[in-house]
Amino acid sequence: MATIVCPNPQCNQKIQVFLVESGYQGPLRCNFCHGAFLVDIQEGKIVSSKPITEEELAQMQEVQRLKAKFRRG
Ligand SMILES: [Zn+2]
Structure with a gap:
């Protein structure tokens, strides 16, 4: 578990992120x-982030779900 700061400057709240490894690249709500947001987390810190739309978030979550399924199979 890592604590990162929300990429939205108007928000700036701390978000708990469950990391399987020390890094994570993918969608974050x-x-x-x-x-x-689409974030790139390295060693528990955001190294890059960009806002994405709800549609993009849903698409990326679907891709991640399929990847997880593939890994299990
Ligand atoms: Zn926020």
Whole structure:
């Protein structure tokens, strides 16, 4: 578990992120401002982030779900 700061400067809340490894690249939803972001986390810190739309978030989550399924199979 890592604590990162929301990429939205108007929000700036701390978000708990469950990391399987020390890094993570993928979609992230903030529970405070409900913003969706594409983030790159290295060693528990955000190295890059950009806002994405709800549609993009849903698409990326679907891709991740399929990847997880593939890994199990
Ligand atoms: Zn936020």
